[in-house]
Amino acid sequence: MDKLRLRFSKTGRAVYISHLDLMRTMQRVFSRAGVPLKYSEGFNPHAKISLILPLSVGTASLCEYMDFALTEDRDLAALPAALNPYMPEGIEALEAYEAPGKGAELRWLRLAGVMKGGRDAAFYRDFFARSSIPAEHRAKRGMRTDDIAPSIKMARFTDIDGGAEAELILHAQEPTVSPELMMTALGEDAPAYFRFTRLEAYREDMTPFR
């Protein structure tokens, strides 16, 4: 079975598992569950899996997607329940299905989080309401500054004890804008501590990504 997709969440202690480590972990989960992943041919075979959108260490997610292929037919509806007993703490398979389209169709992400030890909600609101927001990031050739304003569809902030709560809709691929990049744009006004969770993924036209 080719072109399959798994939606899963990554929360709690699992947020510290890096992208590469997650790939390895997922392979082992499938292996433990006796669900045979398809392997590439060649001298150093590797499992045919791909995580659609790498997740930063420390960010939680309720909407992670992994594309994979199996060597045999499986009841996809029953797959999450078959995998979950073999997951490390904090990773939960939610849904498995035949991918309706390419992973590149995932364009927007809705996130929620807290920002502490910085400014208040009003400051962040004004800051991210500007028509141009330059942010420096690491690119293929050294550091590059981009305007991230067009990639922020929504940025709502509310005051909480010690900081602000945020709800964001950010462009996820081409270009990618992450909460980290937004914090970088804040410069000296960046909060000392922030933590975000990906809540939902959308296509370019804001219809839900599946």
Added chain:
Amino acid sequence: MNEKIDALLRQVQRPARYVGGEYNQVVKDKADVDVRFAFCFPDTYEIGMSNLGMKILYGVLNDMPGVWCERVFAPWGDMADRLRQEHIPLWALESGDPLEDFDIIAFSLGYEMAYTTVLDMLDMGHIPLRAKDRPGLEHLVMAGGGCICNIEPMADFFDLCFLGEGEDVDREAVELYRRAKAEGWTKERYLREAARIEGVYVPSLYDISYNAGGTVAAITPKDGAPAKVRKRIVEDFDGCYYPTRPVVPSTEIVHDRVSLEVFRGCIRGCRFCQAGHTNRPVRSRSPETLLRLGKETLENAGYQELNLSSLSTSDYRGLSELCDGLLDYCRPRGISLSLPSLRADNFSMDIMQRVQQVRKSGLTFAPEAGTQRLRDVINKNVTEEDLLNSCRIAFEGGWNNVKLYFMLGLPTETDEDVLGIAELAKKVFWTWKQHAANKSRGVRITVSTSEFIPKPHTPFQWEAQISREEYLRRVDLLTDALSRTKSVTYNWHDAEMSLVEAALARGDRRVGAVIEDVWRRGGRLESWSEYFRLDRWLEAFPACGLDIDFYGTRERPVDELLPWEHMDCAVSRRHLERERERAYEGVLTPDCRAGCAGCGAASLLKEGVCRG
């Protein structure tokens, strides 16, 4: 994770190693637990999680109802600094609770360079370092592992140590602790009672006195402690516990694979080798048992690699049968099978070819010495012909990557022996030229040398270590001799660490002050070159009124009372003395299967006969 800890984890490298939550970790309800056991590994997560002994004892202890064993590792420098700045005590991975919440804090010690890390972990856990500063029954600090055969340098820090294999004795000591806790015993009473368990060493029950020259004058047991602590073994190794449900790390570690222990002990009697002498007698698992355990573990863990581990896996009698069985299972699943360094003498083309079918790695041989004379001295029963023959088979089979390990500074070594290493490497190169299946790919021959370190409980325990200057001179000699052979790469380990390791390996109780002093000067994770600093040790020895050369480069007379003489690893002193004499005569001692040398280890078995 609360915000304070979460914030900290975001600032350090590889935070996944500090949070637990891995598949197969054991979590118990604290309401059902009466003994909390912190299994501390005095090195990083990546090293500790690769350790088979830790996996075994984690399983054994957690199989005991009412006992919850959790894992604690040494944080890397960035994390350790942040924890100290924030005054956050070191925690155990499963519960996230600080060390202070544990009844027993136990360390696994396989390497002397970990000693300062033990002190650092205790300190990070807010536990007093010295046993005498921990008056109560809580926070009992224990240790086990290969280093216990001379744990004198750490004796003042530990309440209780385990000599030999831990499967049974750990359980017995924990059961006794449970009773002591329920009945409200004093720590002294618990330690006195525990000292009656075979394999338990309570350092505080032994008084050590010294001669004017600094050598040990007497080791005097008190309060009914045995004059000699006898090592424990698991006699029925085939039926012995094996961790078929290991904790599977969610982040990459050093040996991220199933490690299947085929046998314990070693039939070889290499005279420099401590493990080969302290793990006797040989006890094996049957191929059927291994096959079952291997499959079960692979299924439970989901690993893609299985390693057959032991001190000398090519000596395993059922190796061929075992490899066949494992390959039948592994091949269709893309699981690779690996063998540790092979002996050149009984190396079989057959097994090598079968194993390489899944994935091919380099080949490693350890001739240890460059000439036959010196190999006979150390009882390394490998001839040049064996080695070259094995290499020929390997090259014909398509291998083009061979690693050769040697030691410099072995007893009686001359410049001729050092140059013999270069000669041997060149012969390996010529063998490749004559027999390579495909010469266009070239060949990589790597020669590595490390400095010989005399270790307790070996026939060389009395020997002097050569000085660092002399080691470097021999390194230069070999570098020069190899410089004209371009297919041979020479790596040598610096002697700085060996100097300290030698002093700690054969140290006495007074060396404890040096270890503490080095730790206070910032020493931790010292087996890592990033953190090791020789000058701290060279300052600490004289600061404590001791001389590092007294422990390292001094040859000890055979009639000297050695600091570890109350540790009985079942190989008799007489055997070690005899083996040392044979070394000087250059006489080989056959392996245990070819003929029993009467080392004494068979006395640990009920029938008094070892089956090799």
